[in-house]
Amino acid sequence: MADNKIKKVVLAYSGGLDTSIIIPWLKENYDNCEVIAVSGDVGQGTELDGLEEKAIKTGASKLYIEDLNKEFVDEYIIPTVKAGAVYEGKYLLGTSFARPIIAKRLVEIAKAEGADAICHGCTGKGNDQVRFELAIKAYAPDMKIIAPWRTWEFKSREDEIEYAEKHNIPLKINRETNYSKDKNLWHLSHEGLDLENPANEPMYNKEGFLELGVSPEQAPDKAEYVTLTFEKGVPTKLNGEAIDSVELIKELNKIGGRNGVGITDIVENRLVGMKARGVYETPGGTILYAAHAKLEEICLDKDTLHYKQNVANAFAELVYDGKWYTPLREALSAFVDSTQEYVTGDVKLKLYKGNIIDAGVTSPYSLYDEEIATFDEDQVYDQNDSAGFINLFGLPIKVRAKKGLIK
Template identity: 70%
Template sequence: NEEIDYAEAHNVPLKVSRETSYSKDKNLWHLSHEGLDLEDPASEPLYDKPGFLEMGVSPAMAPDAPTYVTIDFEKGWPVALNGEKMKASAMIAKLNEIGGKNGIGILDIVENRLVGMKSRGVYETPGGAILYTAHDLLESITLDKETSHFKAIAAQKYADLVYNGQWFTPLREALDAFVDSTQATVTGDVKVKLYKGNVTPASITSPYTLYDEQTASFGEDDDYNQADAAGFINLFGLSIKERAKLSKNWNK
């Protein structure tokens, strides 16, 4: 408030008021809001308060009709939006505009800072939310189970390195090599529906898909014999069964 007092005393025009003078950081990827009423985790953010949200509107104020967007990926990189080739930076800017109008990417989170202190903030990242969801959907049909599960673990570590300012480290470079390897087949098109803060899948296609409709079917097919399940279940659960049997003789 001292800065606002000074500005008012010297007739300096401000874009914020005392009620919206949050601590904000903004770049192409996001806008963060911290301080004031957000410091109390029991306080609901007043998204529709004039001067709060800058990159879009709240889900409640978004249009009643959905918006569809299609993103093309090549080896994990977004290369086209609705059929138009463009650089990633231009695509993020465009998705920020489209997503913002639909109330996409508003996050209210409590984060753990480097020293362990907890801090609450509201983040706006409409373009980031759309890209993240679309890329994740494409990976769901192009990555095998084990790679997909381990990538989630590696992603958390990667995020920690970036957050903690450890970008220029051998581990980050090694994780980059892992990610590059996983993205070799992450090529395809993803269509998503944007509606009142939600990003939901509409279509996923890839020349490298691992999804086989015939094998995945609940009906009869040539690849999957339903009778095989009984033997698998018996073998897979054998260790659990043995532990339960032997534990009856343990000293309680």
């Protein structure tokens, strides 16, 4: 297995189970190569605490911790929200759009360090291997990629834990709490253990399972209102106060979390062909999506809104499949941006025990005309016009009927 040409490897490092054992494994299998660990900070919070000491102790020569939060929100999250992209109607793409930005930074550091290869700890069954490697190919097409899960001797997370214990590698998990989790500013995912059987109800009320909020049953009995202001599709204010985009997500996570909002249980179709069950916590993101969609209801004309819904599905699949750095994703983003020119206004939502209830929407560019829509008397709509419209609109049906073609 050893490749003597590989002297220096840049590792995508989280400090979790996989990447913790990869450092000594790389040194054992690649002739004691230098391992440079890189952690992209996209909002993992306390998961980054003590990471440098741990990386060095397990054999890394150094650790980069790169603050990517602002870029993550402005260049990846917000464009996806503006697109209204939701994978399979439920998944708000929390892991999906975090991988490309991390991989891009990996390449930048690998080039600066003169590394021979980039390594990641993604499994051969997952989507993340594709997302990382497509991004690496986009920015370093000739860079060698090492993916230990495809070649090493371990067959399960149990095997990994045993290896870690033999090599005195400290872990924050144990065999009983060994959910596979991914956390960032936008969401927290849970996979594995009892969740692998779709018949099992997730243990939402078990202490320590949910981390970003509480279950709807544990949420307050009183509703909480939240108002979001958008300018050209971009959220700019929370409850009337201007707020930085990163802080907005953090604050919405707190608000949504305490009200039991944004918990999703999905059996999704992975890119690699299998179905996988996961539970996602996305409290702030769920609020943001709901508010943006509500504003579009009054700001977008019918044709644009309906076509944009098709684009949203295509956008979601591109992001899910790791195709962020592609011409089509860029083209779809350009289309989305053009639709957001007049998506400006305020949206009020009521949060209550996991529910998001519309509580009012206003915009200076609203296409809703109360004088036209009213059931009361008006001076702008001649109801007699509808007869001719229906005759023309229904003409194809009438012709088929006269030909005896209606079954």
